[in-house]
Amino acid sequence: MLPNTGIPTLAPGYAAVPPGHIATIVTSLEMLRPPPPRPGRPFPPELALEPLLRPEPETYRALFREVGADWLWFSRLTLAEGALATILTDRDVEIFALRREGRNLGLLELDFRQPGACELVFLGLTGDVVGTGIGRTLMDAATSRAWARPITRFWVHTCTLDHPGALAFYRRAGFAPFAVHVEVAPDPRLDGTLPRDCAPHVPRLG
Structure with a gap:
């Protein structure tokens, strides 16, 4: 077991992934002090980062799907309604939609519920604005x-389900890796949580 986590440690070698499941390598990163200041790059004037104040679960999930479906983001789609509502209404959770003329282009979610810490829970853009510098x-x-x-x-x-440049992006932002895990979960394309044709870069086994 990994110390203080309760997560079992994998033995060296191969392990089979059950049919109907996906496997991903998860890298956790942290920064322990603010990064050095760098020249600001404001959003283009047609974009607005709008706070979602106590959004309804379906409003939030629609944004979550728009941004995350291509990368098989599913955690908030399968979370029980009450559990999701508890997160969305917590004063220490900040959620923002990046919008252009009312259309969702990005999601930012910050979680301050652990004293002295902030988790960058979600940061993502729709595919048409990836690579434009908006990230x-x-x-x-x-x-x-x-x-x-x-x-x-x-x-x-x-x-490893995320954009292939995500890890390097976070490191450039000032985060340093501190842990690696492997996650196995049911493929959300097989039960209708996400469309069967999304994330074609991830093999569908089942």
């Missing part, structure tokens, strides 16, 4: 909001 601006906004509170740790995790 860096969104990260700058996340970092600024996180360190505006009295925290000593800002952390995030990414996985």
Whole structure:
């Protein structure tokens, strides 16, 4: 078992993934002090980062799907309604939609529920704006909001289902890896949670 986590440690070698499941390598990263200031890059004037104040679960899930379906984001789609509502209405959870003319282009979610820490729970963009530089601006906004509170740790995790540049992106932002895990979960495309044709880069076994 890994110390203080209760997570079992894998033995060296191969392990079979059950039919109908997906496997991903999860890397957790952290920054323990604010990064050095760098020149600001504001959002283009047609974009707005709008707070979602106590959103309804379906409003939130629609945004979550728009941003995350291509990368098999499913955790908030399978979470029980009451559990999701508890998160969405907590004063220490900040959720933002990046929008252009009312259309969702991005999601930012910060969780301050652990004293002295902030988790960057979700940061993502729809495919048509990936690679435009907007991700860096969104990260700058996340970092600024996180360190505006009295925290000593800002952390995030990414996985091999995410954009292939995600890990390098977080490292450039000032995060350093501190843990690696393997997660196996039911494939959300097989039970209708997500469309069967999304994330074609991930084999569908089942």
